[in-house]
Amino acid sequence: MPVTRVLHPLYQLGNPQLRIFRPNWFLTLVRPGKEQPPDTVQFRIPMEMTKYDVKNYLEKIYNVPVGVIRTRIQFGSNKKRNHLYQKVKQPDYKVAYVQLAQGQTFTFPDIFPEKDRTPAEGSMEEMQEKFMEDEKQRQKLDPRRGGVTEWFGL
8 A cells, every 4th residue: 555655845835724635545335244342433544654653644534433442453364375475465554443432332334235036036136046956955964863964885
């Protein structure tokens, strides 16, 4: 995540209230893998950003009351290989868990709500669904075998 550094002069002529200061980094809101408390929000942040930077960023720009911030560094995956079969490591990244102030809650937005669809009679989706149900029923383990698979003869 390259961050462009813009060097501004320390003093500029003119009205300082007309100048706009933008942060050099950004936070990415992440849907957590494990269930989080309703007052906790997870962000992926740049490695240079500290807890105090995150707190100031959220409070000053977005007016979000912040209670406690916990950070950790996630090790990047080392399992990929390139076309020469050499291991390629993904870069490490920092994760911030922001606990909101007392009484504040956050629910992750549901951008793509589930549609209540029932397949039409005789349609391809209905036939696929029926086939999958029959296949699951056929592959279900025999309860008399005590969880031992069929290929293992008793």
